[in-house]
Amino acid sequence: MTLARYVQHDTLAAFGADKVNLSADEVADYRAQGNRMRERLERHIDDHPDYALVKMLNSGSLAKATALSTASDMDLAVYVSAAAAPAGNEELIYWLRDRLKEAYPQLDDDQFDPQGACVTMRFRTPSLIDVDVVPVLYDGAADNLGTLVLKDTGERVYTSITQHIEFVRSRNRDHPQDFRQVVRLLKWWRRERQKENTSFALSGFMTELICAHMADDGVNFGDYTGALAAFFTYVAKTELNDRIFFTDNYAAGALPAATGAAVEIFDPVNADNNVAAALSAADRDTIVVAVVDANEAIADATYATTKARAVEDWQDVLGPAFNP
Numbered sequence: 001m002t003l004a005r006y007v008q009h010d011t012l013a014a015f016g017a018d019k020v021n022l023s024a025d026e027v028a029d030y031r032a033q034g035n036r037m038r039e040r041l042e043r044h045i046d047d048h049p050d051y052a053l054v055k056m057l058n059s060g061s062l063a064k065a066t067a068l069s070t071a072s073d074m075d076l077a078v079y080v081s082a083a084a085a086p087a088g089n090e091e092l093i094y095w096l097r098d099r100l101k102e103a104y105p106q107l108d109d110d111q112f113d114p115q116g117a118c119v120t121m122r123f124r125t126p127s128l129i130d131v132d133v134v135p136v137l138y139d140g141a142a143d144n145l146g147t148l149v150l151k152d153t154g155e156r157v158y159t160s161i162t163q164h165i166e167f168v169r170s171r172n173r174d175h176p177q178d179f180r181q182v183v184r185l186l187k188w189w190r191r192e193r194q195k196e197n198t199s200f201a202l203s204g205f206m207t208e209l210i211c212a213h214m215a216d217d218g219v220n221f222g223d224y225t226g227a228l229a230a231f232f233t234y235v236a237k238t239e240l241n242d243r244i245f246f247t248d249n250y251a252a253g254a255l256p257a258a259t260g261a262a263v264e265i266f267d268p269v270n271a272d273n274n275v276a277a278a279l280s281a282a283d284r285d286t287i288v289v290a291v292v293d294a295n296e297a298i299a300d301a302t303y304a305t306t307k308a309r310a311v312e313d314w315q316d317v318l319g320p321a322f323n324p
Helices: 009-020 024-047 060-064 089-103 161-174 178-196 204-216 224-238 281-302 307-318
Strands: 053-059 073-081 112-114 119-121 130-138 145-149 156-160
Touching (some): 053 060, 053 130, 060 073, 060 161, 089 119, 089 130, 281 307
Antiparallel strands (some): 112 119, 119 130, 145 156
C-alpha cells in the first residue's frame, strides 16, 4: 500500500475545508464588517471635506482569500493625505488614532489601540473581529499606489493594495480555487513551524509569492499533495538563493542589481521592494531545514504500510489537527 491509499488530494482538500479555511459565513461576516467600517468612514469624509483620511480599502489575507480559520483580526488600509500626515511613524500612528476616533465616535477610547505601525480597533461584540488599520500615505496616484507602513516592521514601501489583490486573483484564475487552497495549506504549515520556533521568519506574503512563482512555472496546483511537495522541493533545492520576481507590473530590467540580501523575493508591484530583505542567512537556513524535514516526512508517508503511519508523517507537516 502507498500514500495514495491513505493521504491524497481529497484528504488534504477535506482538511482544508474542515480545519484550515475560514467558513463561508465567517468570510461574509468579516467582509460585511469591513464594508460597514468603510461606509462609515466615507460618510465622515463626505461631511468633512478637510478631513485628512482619504479612503479605506480591504487588505491583507482576508481580501486575498488566503486567510486561515485561526485569524484573530483583519487588515484594513486607510489612505492618508501625505501632506497632512506627521513624518514619524509613532506620531503618525497616534495621529491616525485620533482621526479614527473622529470617524467612529460610538466607540470608547480604549477600543483604539495604537501599535507600532497600525491602530487596532477592538470590538466588544462577540461576532465582530478586531481590525488592524494600516496607514498608506497617499498623494492621489493611480491604482491606489501609496507608501504603505508595514504592520510588522514599520518599514515604509511604495506599493499598491489593489494590485496585490489582483496579483493573487490572476493566479487563482489560472488555478481556480486550487491556488488559494494550496497557499492556505502552506500558511498552516508555516503556522505550525512558528509554534515550534517563534522566530521562524517566512512570512505569509513570501509564501504567497513563492507559490505564485511556482504557478507561473507550471506546477500543478490541482493535486494538493503534489503541490505541497513541489513547494518544499523548490525551497530545498534552491535554498532560496534564486531571485523571485514577476513581470505583471514592471519589466525584468527594472530589478536592481544584486542587493546583498540573503533572500531576494521582489514585490510584484514595485521592483525596488525586496519583501525578504529582513531575512538573515540564519533565517534562510532555518526555513531550508524546515522544508527538508517536511519533504522527508512526505517521502516516508509515501511508503507507509498503514494509515496510522502515513497520518503520523503528515502530522509532522500539518500538525496534530490533521487526523483524517
